[in-house]
Amino acid sequence: MIPSRRLIILVLAGILPMLAGSPGGTGIMISLIYNGMLAAALICDFLITARPAGFTLDREFEYKMSLGAENPVRVNVKNRTSHPYRVVIKDEPPAINFTACGLIRELRLAAGAEDSVVYRVIPAKRGDYSFGCLNFRYFSRMGLFIRQAKGRCENREIKVYPNLIDIRRHALKAQKGFLREAGLRPTVIKGLGTDFEGLRDYVPDDEYRRVNWAASARRGKLVSNEFQDEKSQNMLLVLDSGRMMTTHVDRLSKFDLAVNAALLLGYVGVTRDDKVGLAVFDSRMKLFLPPKKGKGQLQRIISSLYNIQPEVVEPDFRGACHYIMENNRKRSLVCLFTDLIDAEASKQLISYVSVMARKHLVVCITLIDSDLVKTSRTLPVSSQEMFEKAVAEEVLREREKAMAVLRNMGVAVVNVPPEELSVAVINQYLELKARGRI
Numbered sequence: 001m002i003p004s005r006r007l008i009i010l011v012l013a014g015i016l017p018m019l020a021g022s023p024g025g026t027g028i029m030i031s032l033i034y035n036g037m038l039a040a041a042l043i044c045d046f047l048i049t050a051r052p053a054g055f056t057l058d059r060e061f062e063y064k065m066s067l068g069a070e071n072p073v074r075v076n077v078k079n080r081t082s083h084p085y086r087v088v089i090k091d092e093p094p095a096i097n098f099t100a101c102g103l104i105r106e107l108r109l110a111a112g113a114e115d116s117v118v119y120r121v122i123p124a125k126r127g128d129y130s131f132g133c134l135n136f137r138y139f140s141r142m143g144l145f146i147r148q149a150k151g152r153c154e155n156r157e158i159k160v161y162p163n164l165i166d167i168r169r170h171a172l173k174a175q176k177g178f179l180r181e182a183g184l185r186p187t188v189i190k191g192l193g194t195d196f197e198g199l200r201d202y203v204p205d206d207e208y209r210r211v212n213w214a215a216s217a218r219r220g221k222l223v224s225n226e227f228q229d230e231k232s233q234n235m236l237l238v239l240d241s242g243r244m245m246t247t248h249v250d251r252l253s254k255f256d257l258a259v260n261a262a263l264l265l266g267y268v269g270v271t272r273d274d275k276v277g278l279a280v281f282d283s284r285m286k287l288f289l290p291p292k293k294g295k296g297q298l299q300r301i302i303s304s305l306y307n308i309q310p311e312v313v314e315p316d317f318r319g320a321c322h323y324i325m326e327n328n329r330k331r332s333l334v335c336l337f338t339d340l341i342d343a344e345a346s347k348q349l350i351s352y353v354s355v356m357a358r359k360h361l362v363v364c365i366t367l368i369d370s371d372l373v374k375t376s377r378t379l380p381v382s383s384q385e386m387f388e389k390a391v392a393e394e395v396l397r398e399r400e401k402a403m404a405v406l407r408n409m410g411v412a413v414v415n416v417p418p419e420e421l422s423v424a425v426i427n428q429y430l431e432l433k434a435r436g437r438i
Contacts, residue, residue: 002146004145050081054080055079057076060075060155061074063158063159064160065159065161067259072119072120073093073119075089075105075117076114076115087106087136088107089107091134092134096129097160100121102117102120103119125160126161126162126259126306126307130158137149159307162263167264211225233274235266235333236291236333237265237279237337239337241282241310243311243313244315253310254310261422262278264426265335266301269429275292276297278305279320280305282313283314291332317348325355325359331359334361336365337366338364340364349364353406357410362410362412363414364414365421366414367418372396403415
């Protein structure tokens with residue numbers, strides 16, 4: 001039981017007559033009578049105030065939470081008593097790797113009423129977590145004290161997966177035709193692709209190799225073949241989980257950002273009827289799922305990725321490339337999520353990816369380090385800042401050299417800031433399919 005502000009003020013008011021008492025003890029007598037009445041009122045308030053069992057609390061949330069996204073948590077409170085109460089609620093989300101907004105909320109509940117509050121949590125790391133207790137306080141009927149208790153909640157366990165919210169949002173935008181607003185280019189490039197779709201009238205921009213001369217002769221005018229993107233192609237999502245991917249950008253590691261983008265790309269591939277596979281490696285091949293079609297494959301990829309963490313070990317590009325070549329013999333679009341900051345690692349990457357690029361279409365996807373770019377553009381005012389600027393410029397030069405070599409070997413390179421990663425890789429995939437590169 002916690003004394004309220006009202007009780008503290010009343011107690012102090014009862015002490016004043018004692019401090020200012022007369023020689024006859026009148027002040028003390030008045031104070032004793034006052035405090036006795038206050039004590040009686042406090043006992044009465046305790047007796048008429050509802051017990052904690054008069055309140056029911058439960059928590060609602062998605063069992064699978066999304067990494068780096070705002071996940072809503074709803075707390076429902078029901079006042080099962082016959083009197084109104086003022087209730088303050090405080091939940092206990094996982095203490096590690098979680099950021100929470102609006103944990104403490106206040107409700108005024110009428111007799112027999114039910115209400116709810118919603119707050120949001122942002123997980124910073126994938127894995128298994130659990131909520132604590134639901135704590136609540138309510139004011140007594142006469143407002144003399146505050147009672148505190150814990151609500152019984154059975155649903156506490158959660159799993160933090162890669163960002164599933166982005167996948168749902170992308171699906172909703174696709175259904176409503178809002179993809180262009182998200183920065184995506186969903187329209188096909190007319191006349192390209194490899195699967196024949198039909199005939200249409202020739203337009204000046206059509207390539208002559210697309211003209212159907214037999215149909216043009218029958219119709220007496222030029223007619224072009226129209227193709228659509230080929231379906232059932234292979235796409236392999238390859239994630240480097242080595243030391244270079246442990247670096248954090250804002251709240252998330254580069255590996256987590258890559259996982260979120262890869263899942264969204266995998267979802268787009270599945271919806272376009274392509275076969276999608278997954279490979280995760282560092283010093284060894286951690287996981288390999290051969291390309292398959294369907295949303296069931298996407299669920300398998302999500303379930304496989306939810307608890308894989310990057311490690312501070314050197315990535316073995318040689319072993320990863322050889323494993324992929326041995327276990328994925330059909331020509332595929334290989335989307336490699338990695339980093340190119342380290343010059344030595346970049347040499348290994350270039351050496352072995354060049355071999356894989358002879359058979360597969362490889363896209364190397366990296367993140368621009370915004371802080372590094374900012375440092376390279378800063379006007380130094382001290383010897384320390386001059387040194388940092390020189391190092392940043394050298395790292396960026398090495399990075400550009402590595403990307404130039406990859407492009408010369410026929411490897412497509414996506415090099416963007418973190419906030420543009422998902423949109424950039426999807427647009428690259430759509431463009432390659434539309435041009436029949438896969």
